[in-house]
Amino acid sequence: MRTPSTGREVVIEAEAGKAYVDRETGEPLEPVAQLLPLAPTPSELPWSVENLRFCNWCDQLCQKDLNDCPHCGRRLEPLDL
Numbered sequence: 551m552r553t554p555s556t557g558r559e560v561v562i563e564a565e566a567g568k569a570y571v572d573r574e575t576g577e578p579l580e581p582v583a584q585l586l587p588l589a590p591t592p593s594e595l596p597w598s599v600e601n602l603r604f605c606n607w608c609d610q611l612c613q614k615d616l617n618d619c620p621h622c623g624r625r626l627e628p629l630d631l
């Protein structure tokens with residue numbers, strides 16, 4: 551978000567449909583960029599190496615507890631546990 555007069559930029563967690571104002575000037579902030587969460591998945595596992603494996607179809611990293619690859623949507627091979 552950017553304050554039009556000062557050009558100061560802040561990164562905040564904005565909710566759609568809400569207006570945000572600059573804390574110092576009280577001006578409405580302009581959204582300049584949106585950050586989207588990386589590959590939203592139904593997995594509960596944190597995105598860390600020990601929880602990831604490569605998809606046998608597209609070679610992208612997926613969380614181990616997923617049944618379907620979040621990248622190509624294909625069924626992952628069962629893990630050998």
Ligand SMILES: [Zn+2]
Binds near residue numbers: 605607622623
């Ligand atoms: Zn895949």
